[in-house]
Amino acid sequence: MKLLTAARMRELDRQAIEDLGIPGVVLMENAGRGAAERLARCYAEFFPGPVLILAGKGNNGGDGYVIARHLLNWGWQVQTLVLAEPSAIVGDASVNLDILTRMGGQVAFVPDEHRLLTALDELGATRLVVDALFGTGLCAPVRGHYGRAIDWINACGRPVVAVDIPSGVDATHGSLLGKAVRADLTLTFAAPKLGQALYPGWAQVGTLEVLDIGIPATLLAACEEDFRLVTAAEVGPLLPARPATGHKGTFGHLLVVAGSRGKTGAAALAAEGGLRMGAGLVTLGCPLSVQPAMAIKLTEVMTASLAEVDGALALAAGEALRDLWRDKEALAVGPGLGTSEETTELVRKLVRECPLPMVIDADGLNALGPYPSFLRDIPDLQAVLTPHPGEMSRLTGTSVADIEADRVGAARRFALDYRVTLVLKGARTIVALPDGRVRITAGGNPGMASGGMGDALTGIIGGLLAQGLTVESAAVLGVYLHALAGDRLAVRQGNSGLFASDLLRELPAARAALAAGEIEDRLC
Ligand SMILES: NC(=O)C1=CN([C@@H]2O[C@H](COP(=O)(O)OP(=O)(O)OC[C@H]3O[C@@H](n4cnc5c(N)ncnc54)[C@H](O)[C@@H]3O)[C@@H](O)[C@H]2O)[C@H](O)CC1
Numbered sequence: 001m002k003l004l005t006a007a008r009m010r011e012l013d014r015q016a017i018e019d020l021g022i023p024g025v026v027l028m029e030n031a032g033r034g035a036a037e038r039l040a041r042c043y044a045e046f047f048p049g050p051v052l053i054l055a056g057k058g059n060n061g062g063d064g065y066v067i068a069r070h071l072l073n074w075g076w077q078v079q080t081l082v083l084a085e086p087s088a089i090v091g092d093a094s095v096n097l098d099i100l101t102r103m104g105g106q107v108a109f110v111p112d113e114h115r116l117l118t119a120l121d122e123l124g125a126t127r128l129v130v131d132a133l134f135g136t137g138l139c140a141p142v143r144g145h146y147g148r149a150i151d152w153i154n155a156c157g158r159p160v161v162a163v164d165i166p167s168g169v170d171a172t173h174g175s176l177l178g179k180a181v182r183a184d185l186t187l188t189f190a191a192p193k194l195g196q197a198l199y200p201g202w203a204q205v206g207t208l209e210v211l212d213i214g215i216p217a218t219l220l221a222a223c224e225e226d227f228r229l230v231t232a233a234e235v236g237p238l239l240p241a242r243p244a245t246g247h248k249g250t251f252g253h254l255l256v257v258a259g260s261r262g263k264t265g266a267a268a269l270a271a272e273g274g275l276r277m278g279a280g281l282v283t284l285g286c287p288l289s290v291q292p293a294m295a296i297k298l299t300e301v302m303t304a305s306l307a308e309v310d311g312a313l314a315l316a317a318g319e320a321l322r323d324l325w326r327d328k329e330a331l332a333v334g335p336g337l338g339t340s341e342e343t344t345e346l347v348r349k350l351v352r353e354c355p356l357p358m359v360i361d362a363d364g365l366n367a368l369g370p371y372p373s374f375l376r377d378i379p380d381l382q383a384v385l386t387p388h389p390g391e392m393s394r395l396t397g398t399s400v401a402d403i404e405a406d407r408v409g410a411a412r413r414f415a416l417d418y419r420v421t422l423v424l425k426g427a428r429t430i431v432a433l434p435d436g437r438v439r440i441t442a443g444g445n446p447g448m449a450s451g452g453m454g455d456a457l458t459g460i461i462g463g464l465l466a467q468g469l470t471v472e473s474a475a476v477l478g479v480y481l482h483a484l485a486g487d488r489l490a491v492r493q494g495n496s497g498l499f500a501s502d503l504l505r506e507l508p509a510a511r512a513a514l515a516a517g518e519i520e521d522r523l524c
């Protein structure tokens with residue numbers, strides 16, 4: 001599902017109005033009428049209200065006046081508070097404010113804190129609150145009486161419906177500008193906004209519904225699909241086929257290079273993740289001294305012992321790795337490898353020379369070092385990098401705080417710069433593609449913020465690569481299934497104390513549910 005930035009939404013509005021000649025006031029009428037109909041249906045049990053509409057001075061407020069008019073016309077009791085001077089209301093918003101006033105709508109202007117609080121104190125019982133303060137035009141942290149209005153909305157104890165976007169949420173970055181409304185229902189126009197799919201914005205949205213306001217589908221289809229929310233309908237078809245005649249060889253052989261003394265669990269999870277994701281075979285290449293333990297721990301996974309120095313892979317393991325990758329379809333490298341000098345050099349050599357599609361994670365990423373410009377010089381490199389914010393910070397020399405402040409931007413810049421697919425793990429996981437496109441998965445839960453979950457994801461992506469998926473499909477589908485399995489687990493066990501091995505046990509059922517078309521997407 002396409003996600004629009006504020007700028008992209010404004011451009012769409014402009015094209016509809018200026019290029020196609022659809023008057024802005026018609027778009028506003030469609031928006032307000034659609035929102036009023038949806039709201040009246042969702043909250044029918046509150047009829048006839050009263051409903052309180054808080055309107056800002058822009059076109060988001062304009063939608064609020066249209067909503068008020070239609071509710072009034074259907075017999076609802078509506079009170080509208082305008083948080084600006086009458087003279088500040090212009091354009092399409094002014095047209096609709098004027099109609100509402102002429103219709104006898106109850107409108108009060110509360111352009112400062114005193115008049116706002118007085119009006120709120122004098123309110124009778126309100127059944128439902130509509131937030132029409134700010135939409136995509138919010139451009140600075142909310143302060144003053146607007147901030148007080150948001151405090152009141154969040155404390156009123158009544159259902160809150162946000163028009164287009166909860167006021168205070170940045171429509172593009174999902175950041176909270178000062179204060180932000182926590183909505184029960186957000187009625188957004190034309191398409192979901194990028195900021196509604198990103199944390200913390202998505203936590204303010206409540207249930208998200210998209211309303212058609214008459215912007216031609218051709219315009220929407222033509223606008224760059226830089227950002228998309230991954231849906232079951234989109235990733236289901238990416239699942240690799242499971243022909244009845246299939247045999248182990250049909251489903252690919254994944255080579256996992258992982259583990260070191262004291263760090264065997266990560267290697268085991270990555271290796272098992274490949275098999276749980278449906279790879280036909282998985283071989284784990286690990287240091288000589290940990291291979292016996294891994295062989296005992298792992299039943300279905302084959303193990304190969306490699307040269308080591310002090311319990312971590314040595315440069316001398318390079319030759320054996322060359323032999324190992326010959327009859328494999330994909331490589332997963334990094335979990336639990338350690339960061340010794342020889343291991344680091346070996347990983348860089350492996351990434352340069354191995355022709356297989358690969359997923360690089362954990363210490364494999366640390367081995368690439370900051371600003372891994374050598375990646376650009378590797379012909380036909382097909383690589384997925386899966387850093388968490390700390391590893392991303394080491395790769396880019398950017399602080400974790402700066403990365404977290406603009407996760408999409410950080411991931412997208414890296415993918416474009418180094419021409420790789422980048423999976424920036426966290427809430428929410430961002431998949432950035434080498435051409436700048438971004439895919440966001442709505443799933444996942446705090447129970448997945450635990451040791452081993454990242455190693456499992458590495459195995460899942462590696463398992464999909466081994467089954468012949470492209471790097472882009474393996475990353476997008478792998479992240480989606482990883483989150484889906486984690487969410488299914490959390491439904492049964494709560495979102496704390498979940499084990500990565502439990503998530504892997506849930507994976508085949510999650511995959512089967514996706515394949516059977518049983519997954520309902522949540523937008524936020
Ligand atoms: N044709 C259209 O554009 C349609 C728009 N729709 C609705 O309109 C809003 C976008 O409207 P816009 O006037 O651009 O901005 P907002 O109403 O979101 O409000 C911003 C308003 O307030 C000022 N402002 C910005 N930040 C602050 C701040 N921190 N404190 C105080 N004031 C601030 C800014 O100058 C603007 O004047 C869109 O979301 C839709 O809801 C229609 O729905 C469809 C047609």
Ligand SMILES: [K+]
Nearest residue numbers: 131134163167
């Ligand atoms: K709003």
